[in-house]
Every structure is written in structure tokens, then in C-alpha cells.
Amino acid sequence: MKPITLTMSAFGPYADKTVLQMDKLGENGLYLITGDTGAGKTTIFDAITFALYGEPSGDKREVSMLRSKYAKPETPTFVELTFSYKGKEYYIKRNPEYERPKVHGEGLTSEKANAELHLPDGRIVTKYKEVNKEIEEIIGVDKNQFSQIAMIAQGDFLKLLLATTDERQRIFQKIFHTRLYHVLQDKLKAEASALRNECSDIENSIEQYKRGIAVGKNESVYSELTRALDNPTDTKEIIELLATAIENEKQNQTNLSRQSEKLVAEIEEITKLIVKVQGWEKARKDIENGRRMLDESLDKCEKLEAESDRWQQMKPQLDDLAVSIAKIENDILQYEELDSILEDGKSRRQKLDSNLELLGYLKTSAESLSSEQQKLDNERDGLNDVGERKVNCESKMSMLDDKLRRLSELEKSAKELETLGLKCDAQKEKLNSLLDVYKRASKTYDEQFSLYLSEQAGILAHELVPGEPCPVCGSKEHPKPAEKSYHAPTSEQLDIYKDSVTKSMNESNEAAKEASQLSGMLDTKEKELKRALCDNGLSDDIGSACLNISSAKSDTKKELDGVKKQLEELTGLHNRKLKIDKLLPDIRSKLDETREKISTVSAAISVAEAEIKALRDNYNTLKSKLSYSSAKEAVNAKSELVSKRDSIKQGIETATDAVVKEKQNVVRYESAIKEMTKLLDGSYEVDLNELYEQQDDLKKQQQEILSSQKSIHTIIKNNEYIRDNLSEQNANLVKTSESWQMVKALSDTANGTLSQKEKVMLETYVQMTFFDRIINRANTRFMVMTGGQYELKRQATASNNKNQSGLELSVIDHYNGSERSVKTLSGGESFKASLSLALGLSDEIQMNAGGIKLDTMFVDEGFGSLDEESLSQAINALIGLSHGNRLVGIISHVNELKERIDKQIVVTKDKTGSSSVRIVE
Template sequence: MRPVYIRMSAFGPYAGIQELNMEELGAGGLYLITGDTGAGKTTIFDAITFALYGEASGDSREAGMLRSKYADPSVPTEVELTFIYGGKTYSVCRNPEYERPAKRGTGMTMQKAEAELVYPDGRVVTKPKDVTAAVTEIMGVNREQFCQIAMIAQGKFRDLIEKGTTERQKIFREIFRTAPYQQVQDILKRKYRALERECETLRESVKQYIQGILWNKDASEETPVEEVMELLTEQNKADQEMQAGLFEEVQQKEQVLQKIRSELEQDRERKKRQKLYLELQDRRKAQREQIAELQQRYWEEQGKEPERRRLADEISRLESLMPQYLHLEELKKNERADQDEQEKLSGKQRQYEAKQEELKGKIQEGREAGESLADAPEKYQKLLYESEKHQQYMERLQNLAQDIQQYEKQRQSLALKQQEYRTVRDRVQKKESEYRVKNQAFLDEQAGILAQTLAEDQPCPVCGSMHHPAPAEQNPGAPSKEELERLQQELEQCRAEEAEASRTAGELLGNVRSREESIRKEAEELELAGSLEDMTYQLANQEKQGEEAGTRLQQELKLASEKVKQKDMWNRLLPEQEKALEKVTEELQQIRERQVALESKQKAAVEEIQRLTEVLPYPGQREAQEKQTELVQKQNVIKRQLEQAEKAVQTAEVEIAGTEGRLAELKQQLEEAVEADTEALQQKQMEIEAEKAVCEERGKELHHRIQNNQSVLKNLQNRSKELVEKEKQYAMVRSLAVTAMGNIPGKEKIMLETYVQMTYFDRIIARANTRLMVMTGGQYEMKRRRGSSNLRSQSGLELDVIDHYNGSERSIRTLSGGESFQASLSLALGLADEIQASAGGIRLDTMFVDEGFGSLDSESLEQAVQALAGLAESKRLVGIISHVDELKNRIDRQIVVKKERSGGSTAEIRGV
């Protein structure tokens, strides 16, 4: 993959649209990306990564943070990338999710993330996820692999050189993606510990079950589990046989007891019958006396038959008169209802007559009011127009006053920001002067250090002269390289603050001038003149006069509005009142007709009531019904008394017959019964029950022991079997866990993850040494340390270096700063080659190397550039991200990134 065109819009530090024609850099070789710190050098690689995969290259830069803070709200945030892969040209355009101004109305809205990929044949893929999947399929690598291959950041690999095995494990876990192997180690360890706890729990469970056995003899706690289960099985069999014998003995005793109980029960029944026989003889005598009295009473009730006939005739006569009584009551009820209705109609007539007069008066009043308010709407509309026009005028006065206040605040803020800019500018000038002095002293000091290595008749590495008449002297007060870099960073920070202060002050100045022009234009339209102070005074007078005029207008408008409402009210009410008058008049006519009909009906009803009152024996139905009820009650009493007397005689005859039958039955049973020896039977019953209780108690004890021991035996068998299985699992998993954790006794401590990392590490070291040998002139070669100084610490990832100049082998941490950079750069390049090779022959024709060159001397820098130039062979384009001056002089093709004082950054391609 080789990018040929990049367009960034409002992306990162690039506020506007930034275009880079990467074809100008050629198809291979080295080029430099240089510029101020924080200007946006690495952002170019971020833009490429975002366009391809929808994410920036660093984990700390999320897609939602890529919107430029310097961009105008109307400029969209997006990246367009054209790249060549496999000889074919592809184009991809993508934007993140961010807030933008709404296209309709005011305010902000959320712009959704979008993406589009155009294939060489014109096919188009949309939607961010689909585009990312298509790019991954085209290039054969995902985002993480692309960043590892295409971007070499030195910090990670410098840590790889300086750290030990434990720290390297964490770094390699991220580089080689070996976390699954660590998870296997952790899973095995947790499983091993869990099985160990489960086995111990099962052993404790077996002990507790053994302690719960109920033995019929003493047993030793040291007896093996298998022997315990065998002894317990034998005891359970003996206990069950004993329990069966006791059960049979209890059954035999129960049969004897049942026979004794039967004899005792028969004797008790004989005594009960004898007692009952005597009681029934007494009852029969009393029943014979009672039946004679009841028969006498029954004959007396039969003699009341004439009275019963007379009552029945009287009740029948009253029953025949009831229809006439009902008709009389109905007539009286209707008469009262007609009188009530007549009274209601009279009251209703008076109400409607009053309402009729009232409606006539309101109709006349409405007609007169309508004539007097005929022009009210026209007057109201005229006053409303004048009020709205006055309100608009007052609002313009108020807005102008607020603009003048805001203008004064902006002027004050501008003065403060201009003062802040001058303060920052003075600080920048002071820092620049200090840096120039320190930088010159540092350069002089480097010349002095070089002069110490000169020898007569030996060529100078700078000018080549064999004689050195005036070598430079060292300056003891010269700053160190670290101090000079710190001063440079402080200077760059001050310049950034100066640019930000200038941008802010410039924006405020533009706003102040724009607002002042707007104020004067509005003042001219409102016929105000003079300075802003004069305008403020005139505004106050105009507002005061306007408020007084507005108050008068509102009062007149309110009065006119009331008249319009009155006119509308009368226009609405007058037809309703006229219609209501017609309805009231019609209702009055109907009331008068109903009153005439009721008078005729009432006269006929009075005559009929008079006739019925003279004919019937009682005044009304209620009195006739009361008399009829009284006669029925007397009739029922006489009848009920006769029935009760007859029933009492019959009941007494049945009872005495039952008593005599029961006496005959009891007499026969007593003659057949035999008297028993009760005391002897009870004594024998007590003896047998005591013997039975002893057998039952012994049987309960045996049952409890058998149930308990059978449950214990079953649990012991289950737990023992489970323990055997768990111990087998434990032995197997423990062996695996110890091996995976690298804790095999007597052997080097190498964990499973470390073992996998060693394989990757060896391949990367082999690839890295081809570059390191070139960079160091064949002096150094890296080697993974074999073996460990002790068997207690983790090992396997220690890194040594072989010095071919003196044949020594030592830790890589003994290298100098420049040598460490060369080693870390070699490792980074080796990792890129390894990932590219393991990705199925995938080739990326573009690579970026970020920083790290500042620690190299001239010779080492030359060797590093040569190694990178070797990478750039075969049409590979290598971009070096750095601000080292020596690289600016060595590499002609450059992308120069600059910070603008107005905010944001720009980039341009030079040297092509």
C-alpha cells in the first residue's frame, strides 16, 4: 500500500483544507516529516489510518476527538485518501461523528460518521463498518497490524531494551498478542487451586460422615475408609435381622391384647344394657300418663269447628270487595297527582310569563347597544397598528442600548487580551535570547570536546587537516544537551501561547469593529447622532418618552377592546334571545291547554269517589285489609291449635311404641350375656402391654441406627467415588499448571506465555541483527540469553549483546544512549518484517519512523540513515518524523509542518 493523495479537512491541528500530493515524493526512498513540536507531524499518519480503518493510530486519539478546535463551524471534518495497492488505485473518504451547525434553523446537530470506498472498477462501498471490512480484505491486515508495520514509534522498543523478563512479558503481550496464553496459565492455576480445595472439602466430608456412624461396638478412627464401609455393611445386616425378630414378637403380643380387650369390652356392654333397661321402664310409665293428657286436649280443639266456619265466610266476603277498594284508592291517588300537577303548571306559568317580559327587555337593549357600537372594530384596529409600531420602535431602542453595553464589555476584554499578548510576546523574546546564548555555548562546547580527541599527524574529522595549531577549549559553563532540549521545549511552548494570544486578540478586535459599525448604522435609522455617550443619553430620553406614550396607547387600546367585545357579545346574544322568546311563548300556550284538560278530569274523579265511599262498609282499602288480616290470624290460630294437638298425640304414641320395643330387645340380650372376671383380665392386659412397649422401644432404637447408618454408608460410597475422581483430575491439572507456570522443580522458570514469546522474539532478533550490524559497522549483534542465573526468578526473555570488536557478551542495558536507539530501531524494523511476513506475504510500500534520532552522533546517524535507506529500496517509501537539523540537511524530500499564528497548522512538500 502506497498513499498518492491525502486531503485533510478540519482534522486535528489542520483548521482548513490541507492537501498533500504524495506522488511528488516518488515511489521509493526516504523523506522527512519535520516541523514544530505539536504542529501535526504524526497527524499525517493518523489521517491515513483514520481514512483506512476509522480510528487514529494511537489509542489515546479517539475518532470523536479528531475535529479541529481551530476550524470554522461551517468547515466539515473529513479525510480523503487515494492509495495504490497491487498496482490498482483505490479512493476512500471518511468523516468522524461530530457536532456541526444545523442546516435548517439555528443551533447545532450531530453529524453521523460516514465512509465511502471506490474500487478501481468504479464499485462503491458505503457505511463505516463495511468500508473498514473491505479495506482489511484488500490489504490483508487490520488496524493493529497496519500500525505495527507502517509506524515505528521508538519509545516502546527502547523500553524493550531497558526492561527485564517480567516487564518484557507485558510489552510482548501487547506486541505479539499472547494474552490468550496468559489466560490459559491463569485458567490452569485457578482450576488447580479449585480442585485442591474440592479434594480437601471431600476429605473433610468423608471424615464427618464416619464420625456420624452409630456403632454397636467401639471403632478406631484410624480405620481406612474401605474397611469402615465393609464393617458398616455387616453391622447393618445384623441390625436388620434383629429388627425383624422384634417386629414378629410385637405382633404376637398384639394378638393376645386384642383378645383381652374384646372380652373386657363385651362385659362393659352387658353392664350398660342392664342400666339402660331400668331407665326405659321408668320412661314407659311417664309416657302412658302423658298420652292421656294429650288426647283430652285434642278432643277440646275438635269442638271449635263452628267458629272456624264463621271466620272463613267473613274472610271470603271481604276478599270479594277488594277490587272496588283498589279502584277507590286509584281514583284518590290520581286526584292528588292532578292537583300537584295543576299547582306546578301554575308556578311554571308565572315563571314563563316573567321570562317573556325579561327577554323582550333584553332584545330592546341589544338593538340599542348595537347601533351605538357600530364603529368600535375600526377604532380598535387603528389603535392596535399604532401600538405594534410603537412596540417595534421601543424594542429597537432597547436592542441598541444592549449593543452599546456589549460593545463596552468587548472593548474592555480587547484591552486585556492585547495586554496579555504583549506580555507573552516579551516572554518569547526573552526565551529566544536565552536559547540562542545557550545553544551557542553548547556548540562551542562540542567543538571543545572534539578538540580533546585531536592528535598531531592525525586527520581532523571535520576539516581533515593533519596539524592543529589552535584547538578549541572546553567551556565549563556550557549547558548539557538535556538542558538545551528543555529550553527549546519551553521556547516552543511560549511561541504556542503567543500564537494563541494573538489569535484571540485578533478575533476580539474584529468583533469590536463589527459591533461598532452595526451600532452606528442602527443609530442613524433611529435618528440618533453624536458619540456613544451622546447616543446613550438620547436613548434614555427616547425610552422614557416612549414608555409614557405606550402607556397612553395601552389604555386607549384596552377601552377600544372592551367596546369590540361588547359589540360581539350583543351580535351573538340578540338572535339567541329572539329565538328564546319564541320558545317561551310556545311553552306558555301549551301550559294553558294542559290546565283546562286537568280541570275537566278532576271533576269526574270527585263524583266517582263520592259514590264508592257511600257503598263500601269501610272507609278505605287499608281498613278493609287490616280487618281481613285480623280474621285470617284468628282462623290460623284455631287451625294450628288443632293440628298441634293431633300431632302431639301421634308423636306420643310412636315414642311409647319405640320404648316398649327397645325394652323387649334389651331383655333378650341380658338373658344371653355371660358375666366375666374383669380384674383378672385387666391385670393380664397390663403385663402384656409392658412387655410389648419394651420390644417397641428396642425396635425404634434399631430402626434409627439402621436408617442413620444406611444413609452414612450411601454418602460414604458416593463421596469416596467422587474423591477418587477429583484426585485424578487434581493430579492431571496440577501437572499442567506447574508446567504452564514454569514451576517444575530443578528446571528454569519459563511460563507458557514466555515460551511462545521466546519463539517470536528469536525470529525478530534474527531479522533485527541484519540492520544492527549495518548501523554499528559490524560491532554489535543481539542475542537472547540462554539459561538463568537462578531457578527462582522468571527467565527466558533476557536480551544480551555480542561485541564483535572484543569478543565479549554482556547485557544490552550496558549500551550507550545512541547505541540503545540503534538497537531499538533494529528491533522495531525486525518486528515490522516479521508481522509482514506472517501476514501471508502482505507488502506495504510505505513506512513511518517517529523520533529518536536526536541521541545519535554523526557517525551513528549516518549508519541509521543507511539502514533506513536499505528499507526504502525496492520502491518502499520511508517517512522519518523528526526535527533533528542534521536530517534536514541529509534528506532533501520533506513535508514541512508549520503552526499558524491565527491558529491551526499547514503542511507543504518541499525539495522535489
């Protein structure tokens, strides 16, 4: 990559637009960038870096600081760079995002960041990130790599020269991207730690399981197991002892089961005997109670039979009660018939009253309808001719409407005639004006034409040319030509006068034609208006036509209003007549219907009155034949007789049932005593309390065995669970320990923590390879700069095995054959070493980036610390660096360099703080 043209506008100290034609510096060799401190020498490299990558070269300057504080508000901030790479030319323009003062008004405004890249094939890339991506693909390096390759920054590589192994690790990690090896180291270390923790967790789990082992009693294996748990013992041995203990407990469990089965059989036998003895005791008590209850039942049976005889003697009364109840029931039916007659009479009375009320209403309605009919008949007789009067009125109104319309048209025609007359008068005035103009123009033209004719000799003489023949006489000599009057017009002026006459004549002719047309139209309109006035009975005087028409319209409107009012009244009367014609048939129909209803209702009333009288007679006849005064009194008498009858029946049934039931009890008691007596056959005397004591002893023995079985079962399950988990965890521990030992060995190797070994990490080992190549490249220049005295060397081992090593640097002094630390070099020697190391690093980065080609380099180092001989050696080394097609720029203000290097970029800062540049070829 080689810059061709660099343009900076309002960038850093460059307030104005500054153009730097860098192709004037040639294709190769050294050039000097010189100027005052702070003038902006390094800013040139910042501008190139910003144009390519959108960021300045160093870490101390931010993009937001690139806007020049000396720039005018209207001056934009941007950088343009035209550069060549591998024979192709590229153009790029960038501006940062920045705030600038507003051009108009107060305050700041924001300018957005933009980028634009023109490619050799004509394509233009505009998006900020896409431009960055395209530049990295073209050049082959990112911004950090470009800054390290293309710029040997002031003081940075002296730090690299004097750095410790740890410091160089961080520097090389950033430059050569070796962090992935560091990440691998950390992952191995973390995995080893995790596996170690996992082993500890498994060991703790095993110890916890060991503490959970349940120890039984009177077992020799448990004493061995307890001893193994109290002392450091292999887990496998404990698992074996635990398995033996579990088998012993299972055998104990079997023995206890046999003892439990024997006790269960004994308990069943004694329980059966207890139940039998309890049955004998219960039978004796039941026999005693049965005999007592039998005696009581026999006594009760005698008493119930006496009571039953008493109720049987009352049976004859039931027949008499049945006859009396039947008679009352028959009377009750008669009372129901009386109630029915009474209800029927009430219903007929209500209907009769309703008909009487309806009859009164119908008679009133008939009178009202008859009166209304007579009234409407009289009103209609007065409206017989209203239809004819309405038609006549409508005809008259139509005639007046037509007359009013014709008068309006006449009024419109009169007004149009008046307007046309005014227009005709105006046209005549215009014609007279144009005729006056024509006369004046014609007079002027005649006067000028006469003057022109009288001055023809002077005009011809004025046009004579010496040596040319006269158009009149042909003579080429003109001794005394005629004089031309000052007031005589030329032919061109005369043409103007003539055009004026022609124009005014044409305008007057057009005006006369239009006046004639208007006059003809006016005559025609007047004749038409007079004829129309006569037709409508008005005077044909045109002057008073508008007034006469307006008066006629007014009279016609008044007459029309009166007719309209009359028509409204007749329309109302006509509508009333139509309504009466519609109402009368309905009223006649309703009147006839009402009279018919009156006849029907009167007949119904006569029938109802006869029926009510018949019902009243029948009611009185039936009531005289009954024994009780009311149906309620009859029902109460029946209820008393029924209650007495039911009481006698219930007493007989109850007494009979009681006798039968008690005799059944006697039979049941006798049978029960007989059965209980049979149960006692073969019984004998046994002490029941002694049997209970024997049963309790056996159950207690059984409970002790069950408790022992439960305890042994818990121990077996617990120890089986612990045995299984111990086996599983022990296998996990073996497997995890093997993994941990392997990963720990890898971690210790990668992290350089192997005991009694050199402390070199994997990342450092990779960096050592890069460092060796950098040192080899650096020594090709360092040997030249020091006249073959010094050579850089990587120190293979550290002074002890406790610290990290592998990137320490020493120097070999070939003059005395010694090797010592680079920190012992003088200031000038340190500069040469750091410059050589920087150039070697730049070469290595380019090779590591895939053989990229950067034909431009900047060196910003302290040449002021070198003596004259060292300065010459350094320049010679840089000249060797610029061989081929490379251009090397040295940023310095050392005067000796100005004398030695011809091509220069001179940066100047004025009193305002703004900078400018010029190229010295």
C-alpha cells in the same frame, strides 16, 4: 501500499488546504521530513492513518482533537489520500466528527463523520464502517498493525528493548494477538481451582455423613466403628463396618418381632376373660334393676285401667254432640247464602250507579255535539264561494308576475342600450384621435419625401467613390460633386416615416370599422326597445324609458303585494272550509252513536233496579229462619261442641293406649329377667382388678419392645442412607481427584508454575517464537550498524526459578566475547539496538499478516544521540531497508540528516501557529 497524493484541510496544525504530491519523492530510497518542533511532521503520518482507518496513529490523540484550531469557520476539516497497492490506484476521503464555529451567528455546530472510498473497478463505498472493512481487506492489516509496521515511533522501541519479561508479554500480546493462549491458561487455572474446591466439598460432605452415623448399644461392631470414626481411616473400611452393623441391627429387629407376637397373643387371651367377667357383672345388675322396674310397671298398669274405665263411661255423649254439630253446620251454609246474596246486591248496585253516571255523561256529550254541528253548518254556509274567489286571485297574481318579469327585461334592455351608446361615443372619439394621428404622419411623410427628392443629387454625390464610375454619367472622375443638405433624410429614414403613415392608417381603418358596427347595433337596439315599450303600454321615448319602466315596476309590485295578501286570506278561508267538510261527518256520526248508547244504558238501568229489589226480598226471608244473629256466632257455637267431642275421644284413645303400652312393658321386663338369668349359668367368682393388672403388665412389655423396634428401625434407615451416600461420594471423590490432578498438571504447565521447573507460561512460549524471529531480523541490521560488534540474544533462562522468564534480552559483544544485559548499552548503542529491534518487529508483523506489502515506512527516532560514524551506519542500514520498491521517510530535525538526504519534506510553522509544507527534490 504507497501514498501518491495527500491533501489535508483544517487538519491538526494545517489550517488551510494543504496538498502534498508524495509521488515526487520517487519510487524508493530515503527522504527526510524536517521542520521545527511542533510544526506537524508526525501529523503527516497521522493524516495517512486517519484517511485509511478513521483514527490517528498514536494513542494520545483522539479523533475529536483533529480539527485545526487555527482554521476559519468556513474551512472544512478532511483528509484525501490517493495511494497505490499492488499496481492498483485507490482514492479515499474522510472527515472526522467535529464541532466548528457557525458561519452565521454565534455558537458551535456539529459536522458528522463521513468516508468515501473509490475502488479501481469504479465502485464507490460510502458507509464509515464498510470503508474501514474494505481498507482492511485491501491492505491486509488493521490500524494497530499498520501503525506498528509503517511507523517506527520515537521512544516506543527503546521501551521494548529495555522491557522485562512481563512487560514484553503485554506488548507482544497486543501485537501478535496471543491473548487466546492467556485465556486458555486462565481457564485451566480456574478449572483446576474449581475441581480442587469440588474435592474439598465432597470431603466435607463425607465427614458430615460420618458424623451422622447412629451407634447402637451392646454391639461389638459399633466399638470398632467408633474407633474408626475417631481415627483417620479409609472411607471404604468405614462403609464395610457400617454394612455389618446394619445387618446386626436387622437381626435384632427380627428377634424383637417374635417377642412382640407372643405378647400380643397373651394380651388377647386375658382381654377375652376380662370381657366375659364384665358381662357376668353387668347381667347381675340388669336382673336386679329389671325386677324393680317390673314391680313399678304392675302398679302403674292398675291405675291406668281405672282411668280408662272412667273415659269409657262418657261415650254416650258423643252421639248428642254429633246431632247438635250437624244442625249448626246446616245453619252456617244458610249464612253463606245470605252473604252471597248481599255481595250480589252490592255488585248490582255498583253497576247501577255506574250506568247512571254514564247516562248523565252521554246526555251532556250529545248536547255538546249537537251544538257544535249547528255552529259548523252555519260557518260553512258563509264559505261557499271562497274557492272561486281564490282561483280568480291566483290568476290575477300570475298575470302581475308576468308583467313584472317583462318590465325587468325592458329595464335590462334599456340599461344595455345606454351602455352601448356610451361605448359607441367612446369609439367615435378614438376614431377622431387616430385620424388626427394619421393626418400628422401623412403630412410629415409628404414633407420628408419632397425634401428627399430635392436632395437626390447631393445624396448621389455623397455615395461616389474615387476611381469608381458615377451611376448617372459613368465618369470615374468627380471634380465637383453636389453638396448634400444636412436636413435631407436618407432612404431608411424615409421608410420609417412611410411605415408610421401605414400603421396609423391601418389603426384608423380598424377603429372606423368598429365604430360603424357599434352604431348599427345601437340603431337595432333602439328600434327593439321602442317596440317593446309600446307593447307594454309605455311611452316610446328612449330618453325617459328607464324612468318610465322603473315607475311601472313600482306600481306593479305594490298591486302584486296586495293580491298576495288577499290570496293568503282566501287560502286560510279555503283551508278552513276543507277542514269543516272533514269535521262535520265525524260529528254527525259521533252524535248518532251517543244517542244510541243513551237508549241502551237507560234500558239496562231499568233491569238492574228490578233485580236489586228481588234480591232484597229474598235476603229478608232467609234471615228470619236462622237461630243465630250472625254466621260468626254460629261458627263459635260449633267450635265449642267440636272441642268437647274431640276432648272425649282423645281421653278414651289416650287411656286405652296407655294401658296397652304398660302391659307390653310388663312382658318385656319379665323376658329380659329370664334372658339375664340364662347368661349366669356356669359363671364363677373372679377378681377383675387382678386381671386388669396382668393386662397392664403385658401391654407395658409390648410397648418397650415397640419402642426398641422403632429405635432400631431409625438407626437402620439412617445408617443405610449414610452408607449409600458415603459410597456415592467416595466414588465421586476418587473420580474428581483424578480429574483435578490431571487439570492441575496442565494448568501448572501452561501457567509456568511447576515446582523446580523454568517459569515459562504457554503464552510466553508462543511469544518466544515470535521474539526469536524478531531478534534474528533485528541482528541483520544491528550487526551492520555496530560494525559487527554487537548481536542481540534472547536469554534462555531466568536468574532463578521463582520469576517468569523466556522474554529477557541480552547482548553479545563479539569484540571481547562477553554477554551482558542490553541495559548496559550506551545511549547511541541503545538507539541502534532499538531501531534494529523495531525494524525486525515491523518485518515480522508483515510476514505474520500474510505477506502484505507496505512500500512506505516512517522512522521517528532520536538520531541526535548518534555520533557521526553511528549516524552513517544507521543511514546505511535504512538505505538497505529502502532497496527495491520501498520508500522510507525519516522524521527528524537533525542538521546532519539534511545534508545527507536530498529528498525532503519541509514543514514550516508561521507566526499564527498554522503550518505549511513543501517538497525538496
